[in-house]
Amino acid sequence: MSTPTSPQPETPEERPAAAAWQLWILMVWHPTVGMAVDPVAILALDTAPGADPAQHTVWVPLVYDExxxxxxxxxxxVGPERIARWESEASACQIAPAAVPEGAVxxxxxxxxxxxxxxxxxxxxLPPRTGA
Structure with missing residues (x-):
């Protein structure tokens, strides 16, 4: 006789792991717009103890120098103190939180x-970069 298993959460928001995820959009100065709104990467953090990976960065293609x-x-x-500092800075580099997308495994x-x-x-x- 088999033992019934507990139902698995159906969405990432219901999974305990997803509750510990933080996503950040990393942006740099866009010369045409005159603001730091040009996304160059996504920084993903897992704040759960023993998370593997605890950090993952995905870079926008073709923006190496930027x-x-x-x-x-x-x-x-990367740590909570640095992220808090980056959020408070008004500079050529900006960071903005992003929601955890539905369906993320x-x-x-x-x-x-x-x-x-x-x-x-x-x-x-976004408009083209000046000189691009």
């Missing part, structure tokens, strides 16, 4: 889904 300021910042490490997938949305909707709506 993303260098964020690469330098991330190389120094893990932290990496959540970051990829946010990147897909940026590539499909946000980035094409």
């Amino acid at each position: 993303a260098n300021p964020w690469r330098e910042r991330l190389a120094e490490g 893990d932290l990496r997938h959540a970051a990829e889904l946010v990147l897909d949305e940026l590539l499909g909707e946000v980035i094409p709506a």
